[in-house]
Amino acid sequence: MGSIAVIPEIARVTFRQLLGRRRTLLLILLAALPVLLAVAFRVAGQTDIERFSHRVFDTITVTILLPLVAILFGSGAFGAEIDDGTIVYLLAKPVPRWVVILAKALSAMVLAVALTAASAGLSGLIDLVPAGSDGVLATEAQILAMVVGSVCYVSLFLALSLFTRRALVIGIGYMLVWEGALSVLLPGIANLSIRQYAMGAASAIYKLPADTTRLSSDTAFLLAGVLVVAALVIATWRLMRFELPGGTD
Amino acid sequence: MTTQLAPETVPATQPASAPAIELLHAARWYGNVVAVNDISFSLGAGVTGLLGPNGAGKTTLLHMLAGFLAPSAGTVKVLGQSPHRNPSVYRQIGLVPEREAVYPFLTGRDYVKFNARLQGMRDPDGAARAAIARVGLEDAMDRAIGTYSKGMRQRVKVAGSLVHDPQVLLLDEPFNGMDPRQRIAMMDLLGDLAGAGRTILFSSHILEEVEQVGTEILVMVAGRLAASGDFRAIRALMTDRPHTVTVRSSDDRRLATTLMADPTVFAVELTPNGLSVQTAQLGAFRRILAGSSRSAGVRLLEVLSADESLESVFDYLVGR
Amino acid sequence: MTATNPAAAPTPAGSIYDLGYRHYEGKRNGRFYAMWSLFVESFRGVWGFGRPMTAKAAPFILAGIYALPAVIQLAFSSVIAGQISAGKSVELFTYGTYFAALYVFVFFFCVAQAPELVCRDQRYQVLPLYFTRAMGRIEYALARLGSLAAALFIVLLLPTVALFVGDVLMQPDAFKAAGEELPKALPSIPAAALIALGLGSLSLAISSFSPRRAYSAIGIVAYILLMEAIPAAIYSIGQTSATTWTDKLFLLSPVTSLIGATYWFFGQPIDPQYFQGSLAAADYLAAAIVAIGVAAAVLMFRYRRVPA
Numbered sequence: 001m002g003s004i005a006v007i008p009e010i011a012r013v014t015f016r017q018l019l020g021r022r023r024t025l026l027l028i029l030l031a032a033l034p035v036l037l038a039v040a041f042r043v044a045g046q047t048d049i050e051r052f053s054h055r056v057f058d059t060i061t062v063t064i065l066l067p068l069v070a071i072l073f074g075s076g077a078f079g080a081e082i083d084d085g086t087i088v089y090l091l092a093k094p095v096p097r098w099v100v101i102l103a104k105a106l107s108a109m110v111l112a113v114a115l116t117a118a119s120a121g122l123s124g125l126i127d128l129v130p131a132g133s134d135g136v137l138a139t140e141a142q143i144l145a146m147v148v149g150s151v152c153y154v155s156l157f158l159a160l161s162l163f164t165r166r167a168l169v170i171g172i173g174y175m176l177v178w179e180g181a182l183s184v185l186l187p188g189i190a191n192l193s194i195r196q197y198a199m200g201a202a203s204a205i206y207k208l209p210a211d212t213t214r215l216s217s218d219t220a221f222l223l224a225g226v227l228v229v230a231a232l233v234i235a236t237w238r239l240m241r242f243e244l245p246g247g248t249d
Numbered sequence: 250m251t252t253q254l255a256p257e258t259v260p261a262t263q264p265a266s267a268p269a270i271e272l273l274h275a276a277r278w279y280g281n282v283v284a285v286n287d288i289s290f291s292l293g294a295g296v297t298g299l300l301g302p303n304g305a306g307k308t309t310l311l312h313m314l315a316g317f318l319a320p321s322a323g324t325v326k327v328l329g330q331s332p333h334r335n336p337s338v339y340r341q342i343g344l345v346p347e348r349e350a351v352y353p354f355l356t357g358r359d360y361v362k363f364n365a366r367l368q369g370m371r372d373p374d375g376a377a378r379a380a381i382a383r384v385g386l387e388d389a390m391d392r393a394i395g396t397y398s399k400g401m402r403q404r405v406k407v408a409g410s411l412v413h414d415p416q417v418l419l420l421d422e423p424f425n426g427m428d429p430r431q432r433i434a435m436m437d438l439l440g441d442l443a444g445a446g447r448t449i450l451f452s453s454h455i456l457e458e459v460e461q462v463g464t465e466i467l468v469m470v471a472g473r474l475a476a477s478g479d480f481r482a483i484r485a486l487m488t489d490r491p492h493t494v495t496v497r498s499s500d501d502r503r504l505a506t507t508l509m510a511d512p513t514v515f516a517v518e519l520t521p522n523g524l525s526v527q528t529a530q531l532g533a534f535r536r537i538l539a540g541s542s543r544s545a546g547v548r549l550l551e552v553l554s555a556d557e558s559l560e561s562v563f564d565y566l567v568g569r
Numbered sequence: 570m571t572a573t574n575p576a577a578a579p580t581p582a583g584s585i586y587d588l589g590y591r592h593y594e595g596k597r598n599g600r601f602y603a604m605w606s607l608f609v610e611s612f613r614g615v616w617g618f619g620r621p622m623t624a625k626a627a628p629f630i631l632a633g634i635y636a637l638p639a640v641i642q643l644a645f646s647s648v649i650a651g652q653i654s655a656g657k658s659v660e661l662f663t664y665g666t667y668f669a670a671l672y673v674f675v676f677f678f679c680v681a682q683a684p685e686l687v688c689r690d691q692r693y694q695v696l697p698l699y700f701t702r703a704m705g706r707i708e709y710a711l712a713r714l715g716s717l718a719a720a721l722f723i724v725l726l727l728p729t730v731a732l733f734v735g736d737v738l739m740q741p742d743a744f745k746a747a748g749e750e751l752p753k754a755l756p757s758i759p760a761a762a763l764i765a766l767g768l769g770s771l772s773l774a775i776s777s778f779s780p781r782r783a784y785s786a787i788g789i790v791a792y793i794l795l796m797e798a799i800p801a802a803i804y805s806i807g808q809t810s811a812t813t814w815t816d817k818l819f820l821l822s823p824v825t826s827l828i829g830a831t832y833w834f835f836g837q838p839i840d841p842q843y844f845q846g847s848l849a850a851a852d853y854l855a856a857a858i859v860a861i862g863v864a865a866a867v868l869m870f871r872y873r874r875v876p877a
Contacts, residue, residue: 009366016354023784030791037802044806056802064794072787079783085348089409092315093367094339168783169627169681172790176680181673240334244317 003099010090010103011110017080018073018111027069031119034061038123050135053127054209057120057142062195066116066146067179070153071171073108075161077154079168082161088244098236105158105232112150117143137206144205149198152224155231156194162238190214197224267329268293269417269448270314274323277309284309286472287323292450296443298459298480299452301469307452308347310469311421314450315344327417340368343410347421347452349402353395357386357405360394361412368413380412381405383438399426407435411442418442420451424458432458492531496538497523499548507545511537523551603704604712611716615682627681632724635674638662639728643735650739664757665835667728668764669828669843675764676793676824678724679717679772684785686713687773691780696875710872714773714865721765729757756834763834767827767857770864777871797822804845816846820856829853 034056041052081087090100124139153171161167183189183196190196200220202208215223268291277285284306301307312318313325316332316339325331332338352360361380365373381390384404389397394405403426411418418439424432439449453459459466459480466483468476476483498504501524505517508526513534516527528534535552542549617625642649642662652659662670690696699709733754740746775792776785800818807815819825825844832839832850839850 003369006367006369009363013352013355013363016352023779026788030795033795033799037799040803041806052802052806055805059798059802060795064791064798068787068791072783076783084350085346086350086352088317088344088346088348089351089364090367091317092339092342092344092410093364094337094369095367096336166627166681169786172680172786173677176673176677176790242317243319244312 003095004102006093006095006099007103007106010100011107014077014104014107015111018076018108027072027115030065031069031115034065034119034123035126038126042126049127050131050138051209053123054138056123057208061116061120061123061142062145062149062198063180065119066149066198067153067171067175067195069115070108070112070150071157071168071175073112074105074154074157075167075171077104077108077158077161079161079165082165085244087242091239091242091244097239098232101158101232101235101239105155105235108154108158109151112154113147116146116150120146134206138208141202141204141206141208145198145202145208148201148220148224149194152194152197152227155228155235159231159235159238162235162242187214191219191223194224194227196220197227267326269328270450271326271329272310272314272323273326275310275313275320275325276322277306277313277318278321283472285313285320288469288474289323290467290474290477292448294443294446294448295465296439296449296451298466299450299469300456300459300466301452301454301475303454305454305469306472307454307469308421311344311419311450311452314417314419315342340413341416343413343415343418345403345406345410345418345420345423347425349399349426351394351397351402351406351409354393356391356393357381357397357401357408358390360405361390361408364409365412370413376412377408380408383411384408385434400428400431403427404431404435407438416447418447418449420449422453423451424453424455492528492534494526494528494531494534495520495523495551495553496526496549497551497553498542499550500545503545504542504547507541507547508538511541513537523553597703600703600705600708603702604708607699607704607709607712608715608719611686611713612719615686615716615720624685628678628720631674631678631681632727635671635678635724636727636731638671639667639731639735643731643738646735646738653739662728662732664729664732664754665760665831665837667732668725668760668831671728672824672828675721675724675768678721679768680786680789682720683717683769683772683776683789684779684782686717687776688780688782688785691777691875706872706875707869710777710868714770714868717773718762718765718769721769722761725761725764726757729754729761756831756836760831760834763830763854763857763861764827766861767823767864770861770868771823774864774868774871777868777875793823797824800825801845816848819844819846819848820852823860826853826856826860830857 037056037060038053041049078087081090120142121139124135124142128135128138157167157171160170164170178189179193179195183193196215197220199208200215200217201224202217204217204221270290270292272291273289275285275288276283286306288310299307299310309318313320314327314332316327316335319333325333327338328341330338332342352363355363358377358381361377362373365376365380370376381387384407386401386404386408389401394402397405403423407420407423410420420439423435427435439451443449464480465478466476466480467474468483496504501519505519505524508514508517508524511534513528513530514526515529518525518527526534538549538552613619616628639662649659649661668675690699696709700706704712733750736750737743737746740749771793772789775788779785779788800815800822803818804815807813819829829839829844829848829850830853833854837850839848839853
């Protein structure tokens, strides 16, 4: 369809919205932390370096970096436009709504994947890859987890941001309470946890030693796919009915 | 240009085709608040001012026309189609929203080009250049919009909305933040577009803005259409109505006798706060007052016209 | 509309009209009153009073969830008492461990509400409206901090009250039980004050650096979670390489040091099950107090410099 041609145009604007100067620097610092720790392990001459690398991946990269970055970009892709009122300029165009959603989602996904996968990939390159073929596979699995996780978080919180202005805070609550506290208490939550989808999907390449992987890779891919499609369809449906607040504000 | 309250009659100037904008008993409410209440009118080519005090429902009406809000009752049609959930209609609609925000990081040129590309235009660069020239923003087009003044921002929004040469242009408070010179330029531009057969509807809460550009106006008060038609006719109806003016002077009693002799005055009341004078023509009364007081040897202390705000004018229109 | 007729009242080239505005000649209450007013207004704002229902949802739901387990324990106190008298061991929430078990909700309360307090004033550039009044920049910062800390204090004490009532009801002689329970419960008050100040000053200091709520919220979460995770990661290296100083890094973890400090108030040694390394409760208390000082100083520093 010809309307797909506008996706790069919307993406260009979205990138600029999501990447302010100071906040980009902070996000890059956040993504650089696992890499710095990886370097620290290497320099410290650890014997048990792989175990530590996996530990950093489990406790920082997957549980903090990935959801924070992806939720921020996912909820911000429309959130900033809705707050400023600039969404009018997107809506008053003869562009099918699913194209607008796709453009926004892809932009946020590209940024989230770029940051998180780079972080996981570099850390793996420093600490895991030198250990041999298992290390290469483990690094690839970690990158895949970042990609699957980013795509899922972005889709879900992009959709939510069209329903409430507090999508980001809800996202943080989801990450802290649902995936953090409750999933320890209730293992059944695995089916409804993006972190589990990401880890499960990664196990298609390599069984990461994280004790939290509860889903098979097939199940994880299936659930992640259902989530992404459902979220984007709902987002399109919502955008078609999106009503601008009338009057002055 | 036709403005009519009775939509059943087809405008004389466009006998064959449907009017560009057509509302039939359109209403919109939010919960218990009625923002637009049973409005019907149709517009063809020309410039029409949508006039009303803040909160009258102008933005809601424009948003319904722009397809961002579904009417709660009645129908809204632009170029014969319902604009709600119908993105293809935006090929023919240009919208200048009231909010000032424009992507601050884009240059003026990039912003207008962005609009051209999203409209699917063949030559976005050429179209953008032409639109920027129309609003006279060539000098600033390569600066980031974040550095623009309010008036420039309004103009770049207008350039973005007419880059695809839409048949219908909707502008929400377009003259906000413009200086008088820019305002005249913008009015000339709107006039040119109207002359080329475009339908232009702009909103304003300032009477004087409309006076200079809109020959036809719609007046909205509290969600309802209070008046419509030629601006001068309505203006006359608004001004040539009973006014109450309070006058304080050194000798109210003597001034009262002099004023009663004047034909524009039809009642004078002596109150502790001064004279309460009822007049049919405010302008004429003002001119006479100075002469009468001088001839009566009375010193004027204060002249207070109680009901000259736009709201009171609208109240008057609605109250009739 | 007022118009003085120039013909009747000839005036020189310029004049100032008295438009009838009243002059204020009453007492002026000064900066402390202004600060108190902002404190009260902010405190209402944290809970969403005077704002739409949607603004009340987050604070009330979070405070409610945080108190819920204690309330449930209270509701089932007779059942629990029966089990204890039947000789079964029942694991209960206690005053000293409640925050450690459920801190995530208090943390989330800060993430949701601290940005609400300070970000919009910068975003919509209304700070000059405050600073040109009797209030100064420091007073503004202190009033906002005080209101968040006061709100957190209430959130933290609610479950303590429920636990206290539950513990008293579990015993046959309520009056005697109350007398016995009170000394056990009282340390909750200074502990709650410390936690409220600790989380409040930290989250407000971070929030004050961004005019957008989204980025403030992300900043709070990122800082706290990373400062918990990084020392843990480094400590685990230190353990294998026989380095001894790495456990000192836990003093930088905001939540860990606040939890550690509560043990000091309750006069208990810290639980080695949750705390690695050789640090004592008093160390964590000192760290928490220093952290509050630093966060408050950063907040003041920010409001000295913030463009108004």
